Amino acid sequence: MTNYSNYDDEYYLLYSDENSIMVDLDEDILSNNKDGGTFAIPGELIQDGYVYPLILDKPYKNDAIADFHDLPYTFSYRIIKDVAQRHTLPGVQWMPAYIHYKGKRYNDHVIMHLFNEINCLDEDNSIFKRVSEFTTIIDKIVLSKEKLDNIPLEDRLIFIMEEKTSLIFMHQIIVDEIMQHNPVGIRFIKSKDWGVSEAFG
Template sequence: MANEFEYYRIHRKNDKDVPLLDEDTNCPTYLSLKAPVENPEMLLFRLGKPVPKKPIMADYHSTPKSVISKKIFDVLNPFNISGIQLLPSKIRGKNDEIFTDYWAIHIYHILKCVDVEQSNCSITFMLSNIKKIVLDRNILKLIPLRERLVFRLKEDPAFQLFHVSVVDSIMATNPTGIAFTNIEAWTDRTLFQN
C-alpha cells in the first residue's frame, strides 16, 4: 500500500464561531488514562472561553481532546479501531441548553515513532520548535496497519494521529469544525493557518 505510512494530525478548523470546549463540573477525567475505560459515565463539557458571540455547534470540537458529532461517530464506529474508545458526551451551550449526540475520542494507543534523525524539532517531554516531523517507518511496519489506524505520539501525547484511510472516510462526510494536516507537513505555525 503506497500510503501505508501517511498520517494526519487532527485539529480544529480555525473558525472563530466554533467554540473550544472545557470539561464541565463533575465531568469524569477519563481522557488522560492510558487504558480503556470500563463502564464509562457520560462526559460533560461546556463552551470554553472566550465563548463566541454566536457559537456554532460543529461536527468537531476540541478540549483540546477531540469531541465529535454523530456524523463522525458513524464513520469511526464501524472501523472498530484498536486503541480508541468513543465515549458518550453532552455539551452545555451558551444558554445552558444541552447538546447530545456527541462523543469524546479516548485514544489510549500510544506509539513512540518519531524518527529522531530525520525530524527537525526538539523532543523533551513534548515536541517543540517543529520545522519537520518524520515518522519512523521501521517501527510502524512492525505493527499491522489495522492496529495503528489511530494513535497518539509518545513523544507528545497531544498529537493525535489518524491514518489517511480514516481521514478520507471522515472528510467524505463534509464535516464542520475539523481539519487534518499531514504530520510530515506539520510545523509550529500549522494551527494558525487552517
C-alpha cells in the same frame, strides 16, 4: 532534501479550525451524577449509558455547535459514526456526551479518549530536540517506515506520537470517513506538510 516515507503521505494530524472552540466538562453537573462509563459504539448506548456533560469554553460567535471541539477531543456522532462502527481501534475509547449552551442541549456527541501511543519518529530525518525525558520540541516530522512497518495497520489507524503526546495522527482511511460528512470545525494537516506554524494556521 528530506527523505520522506510513504507514511508521511498517509497520515494527518488532527486540529480544530476557526469554527470550533474549546469545551470543558461541566463539573457542576458531573459531580451530581454517577460515575461515567465508556462504550465501544456510543450511538447504541447514548440513552441508557452515562452521558458526559460539556459546556463551551466561551461564548460562540454564531450560536452554532461545530462537529469537532477540543479539549477534550469531542466529535458530533454523525461524523464519527462510521469510524466507531467499522473499526476496532486499540487504545481508543468513545464516551457519549452532550453540549449544553444558552439553554439548548446538543446531544449525540462523543469524547475521544486516546491512549494508543506509538514511537514513530524517524530521528535521522526529522528536526527535533529533546529538552528533557518528558519534553521534545519538534520542528519537522518524518515518520519512520521501519517502526510503522512493524505495526499492523488496524493498530495504528489513530494514535498519539509517543515522542510528543500532544500530536494526534489519523490514517487516510479515517480522515476520508470523517470528511465525507463535510464536518464543521475540524482540520487535518498532512504529516509531511506539518510544521509549528501550520499548527496555528
